[in-house]
Amino acid sequence: xxxxRDTLDKVKxxxxxxxxxxFLHSSFDAIETFMFVxxxxxxxxxxxxxxIDLKRTMFFVIIALIPALLFGIYNVGYQHYSNLVTPEAxxxxxxxxxxALKVLPIIAVSYIVGLGIEFAFCQVNxxxxxxxxxxxxxxxxxxxxxxxxxxxxxVSTAFAVIIGxxxxxxxxxNILNPALxxxxxxxxxxxxxxxxxxxxxxxxxGLVDASSGATALGELGAGNEYTVSAMDSxxxxxxxxxxxxxxxxxxxxxxxxxxxxxxxxxIMLSTVLGALGMGLILNMIGGNPYYxxxxxxxxxxxxxxxxxxxxxxxxxxxxxxxxxxxxxxALIGVLTVLIRVFNPAYPEGIMFAILFMNVxxxxxxxxxxxxxxxxxxxxxxx
Amino acid sequence: xxxxTQAVEExxxxxxxxxxxxNRKLIxxxxxxxxxxxxxxLGVCSALAVTVKLIPTLYMCISVLFVLVFSNVxxxxxxxVIPGRIRIIVQLLVVASLVAxxxxxxxxxxxxxxxxxxxxxxxxxxxxxxxxxLEAFALANKPGPxxxxxxxxxLGYAAILIPVAFFRELxxxxxxxxxxxxxxxxxxxxxxxxxxxACIVLGLLIWFQRSRNGYTEEA
Numbered sequence: 160x161x162x163x164r165d166t167l168d169k170v171k172x173x174x175x176x177x178x179x180x181x182f183l184h185s186s187f188d189a190i191e192t193f194m195f196v197x198x199x200x201x202x203x204x205x206x207x208x209x210x211i212d213l214k215r216t217m218f219f220v221i222i223a224l225i226p227a228l229l230f231g232i233y234n235v236g237y238q239h240y241s242n243l244v245t246p247e248a249x250x251x252x253x254x255x256x257x258x259a260l261k262v263l264p265i266i267a268v269s270y271i272v273g274l275g276i277e278f279a280f281c282q283v284n285x286x287x288x289x290x291x292x293x294x295x296x297x298x299x300x301x302x303x304x305x306x307x308x309x310x311x312x313x314v315s316t317a318f319a320v321i322i323g324x325x326x327x328x329x330x331x332x333n334i335l336n337p338a339l340x341x342x343x344x345x346x347x348x349x350x351x352x353x354x355x356x357x358x359x360x361x362x363x364x365g366l367v368d369a370s371s372g373a374t375a376l377g378e379l380g381a382g383n384e385y386t387v388s389a390m391d392s393x394x395x396x397x398x399x400x401x402x403x404x405x406x407x408x409x410x411x412x413x414x415x416x417x418x419x420x421x422x423x424x425x426i427m428l429s430t431v432l433g434a435l436g437m438g439l440i441l442n443m444i445g446g447n448p449y450y451x452x453x454x455x456x457x458x459x460x461x462x463x464x465x466x467x468x469x470x471x472x473x474x475x476x477x478x479x480x481x482x483x484x485x486x487x488x489a490l491i492g493v494l495t496v497l498i499r500v501f502n503p504a505y506p507e508g509i510m511f512a513i514l515f516m517n518v519x520x521x522x523x524x525x526x527x528x529x530x531x532x533x534x535x536x537x538x539x540x541x
Numbered sequence: 542x543x544x545x546t547q548a549v550e551e552x553x554x555x556x557x558x559x560x561x562x563x564n565r566k567l568i569x570x571x572x573x574x575x576x577x578x579x580x581x582x583l584g585v586c587s588a589l590a591v592t593v594k595l596i597p598t599l600y601m602c603i604s605v606l607f608v609l610v611f612s613n614v615x616x617x618x619x620x621x622v623i624p625g626r627i628r629i630i631v632q633l634l635v636v637a638s639l640v641a642x643x644x645x646x647x648x649x650x651x652x653x654x655x656x657x658x659x660x661x662x663x664x665x666x667x668x669x670x671x672x673x674x675l676e677a678f679a680l681a682n683k684p685g686p687x688x689x690x691x692x693x694x695x696l697g698y699a700a701i702l703i704p705v706a707f708f709r710e711l712x713x714x715x716x717x718x719x720x721x722x723x724x725x726x727x728x729x730x731x732x733x734x735x736x737x738x739a740c741i742v743l744g745l746l747i748w749f750q751r752s753r754n755g756y757t758e759e760a
Contacts, residue, residue: 322741326748348732 223412231402232258291330298338301402315341358398403465433492466509567689571697583669598706606695616679617687
């Protein structure tokens with residue numbers, strides 16, 4: 160550590176104003192604060208700062224994602240081996256290694272492309288580099304199928320960072336969640352590659368039994384009964400995108416985010432309540448297997464848990480007022496179930512629901528603030 | 542066509558030459574600094590709808606240019622006889638009859654393209670660029686400048702639509718003018734095939750144009 164600090168201090172003058180490499184100062188700054196807590200002191204105003212700055216916040220989210228990531232890596236291998244046409248003996252380690260070989264390249268591509276673009280934009284605009292992409296870069300690999308071609312990851316990441324974030328002014332200014340922007344881009348741009356029997360690794364090469372690839376949402380969307388047990392979908396040993404199959408791992412992540420105060424428990428809770436409520440209403444109507452799916456099942460199939468915990472709570476694109484968070488979350492839950500059940504063309508609703516509410520969040524906040532002003536004004540008059 | 546252009550030239554010769562500096566500006570301004578689509582943000586609907594492939598886009602651009610030129614000159618000639626209170630109806634009448642001509646010609650000589658453009662040929666009647674130029678320019682100017690203005694705006698419209706269609710066809714279906722460029726293996730891109738892609742490409746073009754021209758938002 161000492162060596163690192165010394166090296167950084169030695170090259171630092173080059174990057175300061177007047178130095179030879181001043182034009183690279185935002186990149187240098189990014190690397191320095193990545194390694195060490197910045198030595199900033201306030202010059203005016205409040206003198207007490209929270210120890211948790213943006214970089215620390217982002218790291219806590221990454222830590223919360225680790226259970227889902229590790230489980231996802233294992234599950235990729237597990238699904239592959241347990242559905243092989245010609246069965247092979249496999250151990251826990253085999254599954255994990257197979258998954259790692261599939262998932263790590265996706266993570267690497269997502270980070271290299273995303274951070275590359277982010278650094279380039281900050282360099283050109285002279286902004287300090289923000290850490291906003293650290294989380295997005297981890298979220299993107301977790302919400303794609305394991306067999307996705309790497310160039311698609313690169314294209315969608317570039318799209319998300321440029322169109323989803325940088326055109327609005329970079330980290331903190333985006334109206335849409337960047338990771339979901341990349342996912343929705345993939346979904347609409349490459350519908351053939353992103354739908355159908357893709358959810359078990361190796362299915363395209365014919366290594367894996369083709370009938371095994373259907374997800375719960377796909378089956379239900381096609382009007383069939385859903386046969387996987389609730390326990391399996393809760394634990395997550397089912398086909399799906401890399402990191403979103405396990406509701407259990409998302410719960411662990413949620414617990415961490417709530418305890419550290421990073422993620423809003425209001426949004427998570429209201430999203431769950433919204434989905435449950437809508438699910439119960441549909442249960443009462445009944446009519447087809449999807450309507451009659453027990454409401455709690457909506458919470459554990461598909462990417463609902465992952466979306467509610469890690470996507471909906473994105474502090475930038477979510478609602479900011481307390482009341483707004485309740486409304487925002489509840490509507491995400493309601494919309495998710497509505498899109499799933501009513502629109503067979505889009506098997507998964509959480510992605511569209513969150514993006515739609517991202518767009519609506521400023522409106523929700525606006526009305527919450529207005530009604531608050533109204534209430535307090537009427538108190539003054541009385 | 543010939544009678545009308547001759548009439549135009551006769552009127553203009555009395556005052557100033559057709560290609561005076563001021564009149565040349567009428568053509569060049571809409572191409573960039575005062576572009577009808579990227580700056581005035583008019584006619585965006587058709588820009589999103591017809592730009593999936595280059596060939597229909599070209600036909601659309603020519604159609605709009607044709608309608609714009611003839612209606613602008615016609616309204617300019619009629620400007621002193623049109624009663625102010627019914628001017629919009631008269632403008633619509635002129636535009637609609639021109640569009641009917643375009644539509645019939647396309648159906649007769651380019652049936653496939655006419656099929657692809659479907660309602661959007663008919664919707665040229667409601668194209669804001671045409672109505673906007675008639676209201677803002679033709680009603681107050683002589684036929685000569687009106688002709689230049691129409692050509693400028695028609696070309697300005699094409700100057701945006703063609704690049705948008707170029708990127709959409711190239712990225713969306715991997716071809717240009719229907720010829721495969723990126724190879725058979727190119728999977729296409731659904732975003733570029735849908736109007737969303739046009740919206741994004743258009744936005745990027747505006748971004749590029751504004752950063753080049755040094756545009757700043759007026760408060």
